[in-house]
Amino acid sequence: MPQRNADDISRASPPVKVLRLLGRPALRALNAMGSVTLFMLDGLRHIFTTRRILGRTVRQIYVIGYQSLFVILLIGLFCGMVLGLQGYYTLVRFGSVGMLGSAVSLTMIRELGPVLTAIMLTGRAGSSMTAEIGVMRITDQIDALDVMDINSVAYLVSPRIVAALLSFPMLTAIFDVTGIFGGYLTGVCMLDINEGAYLYRIVSSVTMTDVAGGFLKALVFGLLVTTVCCHQGYKAHLRRDSVGPEAVGSATTSAVVISCVLILAADYVLTSILL
Amino acid sequence: MQAWDISFSKLKAGYGSHVVLTDVTAALPAGAVSVILGGSGCGKSTLLRQIIGLSKPLSGEVRVAGRDICTLPPAEFRRVRRRMGVLFQDGALLGALTLAQNVALPLTEHLNLPAEAVRAEAVRILGMVGLSDFADFYPNELSGGMRKRAGLARAIIAQPRILLCDEPTSGLDPITAARMDDLLLSMHRRFPEMTIVSVSHDLASLNRIADYVLVLRDGACVFAGTQDALRASDDPYLVRFLNRDGAGDDAAAGECAAPAVQASLDRWFAS
Ligand SMILES: Nc1ncnc2c1ncn2[C@@H]1O[C@H](COP(=O)(O)OP(=O)(O)OP(=O)(O)O)[C@@H](O)[C@H]1O
Ligand SMILES: [Mg+2]
Numbered sequence: 001m002p003q004r005n006a007d008d009i010s011r012a013s014p015p016v017k018v019l020r021l022l023g024r025p026a027l028r029a030l031n032a033m034g035s036v037t038l039f040m041l042d043g044l045r046h047i048f049t050t051r052r053i054l055g056r057t058v059r060q061i062y063v064i065g066y067q068s069l070f071v072i073l074l075i076g077l078f079c080g081m082v083l084g085l086q087g088y089y090t091l092v093r094f095g096s097v098g099m100l101g102s103a104v105s106l107t108m109i110r111e112l113g114p115v116l117t118a119i120m121l122t123g124r125a126g127s128s129m130t131a132e133i134g135v136m137r138i139t140d141q142i143d144a145l146d147v148m149d150i151n152s153v154a155y156l157v158s159p160r161i162v163a164a165l166l167s168f169p170m171l172t173a174i175f176d177v178t179g180i181f182g183g184y185l186t187g188v189c190m191l192d193i194n195e196g197a198y199l200y201r202i203v204s205s206v207t208m209t210d211v212a213g214g215f216l217k218a219l220v221f222g223l224l225v226t227t228v229c230c231h232q233g234y235k236a237h238l239r240r241d242s243v244g245p246e247a248v249g250s251a252t253t254s255a256v257v258i259s260c261v262l263i264l265a266a267d268y269v270l271t272s273i274l275l
Numbered sequence: 276m277q278a279w280d281i282s283f284s285k286l287k288a289g290y291g292s293h294v295v296l297t298d299v300t301a302a303l304p305a306g307a308v309s310v311i312l313g314g315s316g317c318g319k320s321t322l323l324r325q326i327i328g329l330s331k332p333l334s335g336e337v338r339v340a341g342r343d344i345c346t347l348p349p350a351e352f353r354r355v356r357r358r359m360g361v362l363f364q365d366g367a368l369l370g371a372l373t374l375a376q377n378v379a380l381p382l383t384e385h386l387n388l389p390a391e392a393v394r395a396e397a398v399r400i401l402g403m404v405g406l407s408d409f410a411d412f413y414p415n416e417l418s419g420g421m422r423k424r425a426g427l428a429r430a431i432i433a434q435p436r437i438l439l440c441d442e443p444t445s446g447l448d449p450i451t452a453a454r455m456d457d458l459l460l461s462m463h464r465r466f467p468e469m470t471i472v473s474v475s476h477d478l479a480s481l482n483r484i485a486d487y488v489l490v491l492r493d494g495a496c497v498f499a500g501t502q503d504a505l506r507a508s509d510d511p512y513l514v515r516f517l518n519r520d521g522a523g524d525d526a527a528a529g530e531c532a533a534p535a536v537q538a539s540l541d542r543w544f545a546s
Binding site for chain 2: 051052135136139140141143144145146147148149150155
């Protein structure tokens with residue numbers, strides 16, 4: 001069968017060849033998207049049908065949320081400090097350093113908070129989800145769950161989705177607040193902007209819509225990252241490029257790459273809807 | 276309660292385009308201890324996966340208690356599979372749970388029992404496989420043989436009607452292996468209606484436990500019958516298998532390394 005396909009291609013006319021070359025990856029991508037979507041729906045559905053999801057969710061919140069807290073604080077702080085610095089030297093040219101509070105807080109809340117938090121969590125928590133589930137796959141643990149009549153998606157994926165839906169917005173909020181504090185450190189403490197002006201600008205320019213938009217992004221990113229990372233691990237045994245432990249490794253790499261691309265693509269779509 | 280039998284007819288199975296089993300037609304009798312024999316990589320684990328319904332056959336059918344498990348509606352299929360206990364080749368214990376939690380998993384997930392009762396039952400079953408002292412250990416803190424025994428404990432806690440064991444004795448020392456066999460036999464005596472299927476290439480284990488033997492070779496079933504029939508068979512492959520005869524195949528070890536390789540190796544050893 002593969003032999004015949006190869007012959008067909010070499011005999012086909014050039015336009016057909018090009019169509020084939022484009023068509024095959026396109027179909028494959030479509031297939032993969034369908035598979036991820038079904039996987040996500042399955043994971044979401046089982047949130048409501050699984051018994052004892054609470055304990056496993058709490059454990060995952062600990063892993064995704066609590067264990068990432070320190071990194072998020074650190075990155076949020078530096079990010080805000082850099083924003084403060086860059087913002088100051090840009091605004092000073094227009095004589096409007098008083099706007100620094102608005103600049104830092106809006107950038108943080110609308111864009112950097114949700115996106116950087118999601119990317120950090122992909123690297124910290126998403127990759128370990130893929131690795132853990134991938135190892136369970138190649139060592140028959142997922143098959144063992146199925147044999148015990150325990151739905152493996154409900155057992156492994158649903159708690160992680162719930163935990164991500166709770167942790168991503170919370171960590172985003174923490175990231176935003178530390179970022180704004182970082183901006184305060186550079187702006188007020190180092191560059192001598194008036195403290196009242198900095199804080200007043202935040203209060204007057206940030207609206208509830210900005211905050212809600214940021215949370216919406218965090219929720220969507222949480223769902224995307226968890227789905228992609230769990231899916232890559234869950235299907236690690238079906239990879240064509242590698243088998244065994246190597247497949248878990250390459251699944252982890254693809255999970256991180258796909259998640260990051262999806263975060264930025266979804267960010268663009270959401271921003272254009274929200275603005 | 277009636278025991279369940281397992282039968283295959285014209286079963287063809289594999290992974291993607293890689294066909295492992297070409298044509299298996301055989302039956303494993305109900306309420307007996309059957310052993311599936313065969314060389315490494317001949318598809319024994321693949322056959323077990325077919326019985327459990329973990330992968331679908333390419334063609335042919337697998338019947339459990341007379342019903343084709345591939346065509347059963349999902350709810351019915353789960354009801355059948357719920358009564359199967361499986362010991363995977365490497366134990367397949369969940370790494371994140373202790374032994375007691377692993378063994379108790381079918382109970383905690385499906386029944387509404389108080390936690391102490393579930394734990395007591397798990398420890399009792401662990402005691403049956405000689406691991407009651409290790410209830411709070413994690414799988415990666417145990418040896419391979421202990422993991423296998425724990426896997427068996429998990430397979431039997433939900434009182435299966437069909438117990439499938441993938442190489443329960445391989446990689447175990449002779450005494451532990453014999454204990455594993457005794458465990459299967461005592462399970463068989465206690466639950467005469469339980470159908471036990473064990474995959475093995477361990478001849479000592481075969482002698483001890485098998486009521487019925489199925490031999491796989493080149494993707495097909497080349498023998499199915501009792502132990503006595505197996506010994507009486509004059510099929511050259513079976514005779515070699517039973518006598519552990521590699522047919523004087525000394526070509527592999529007899530060849531010398533290529534001169535260039537040998538010279539380089541010698542230089543390396545001397546350096
Ligand atoms: N997940 C898989 N994907 C592709 N091929 C596989 C997979 N698992 C096993 N195989 C192939 O199927 C064949 C049979 O494998 P199987 O595990 O059934 O052998 P086995 O008889 O259990 O061997 P062993 O005694 O070593 O456990 C092997 O050739 C192997 O390469
Ligand atoms: Mg095997």
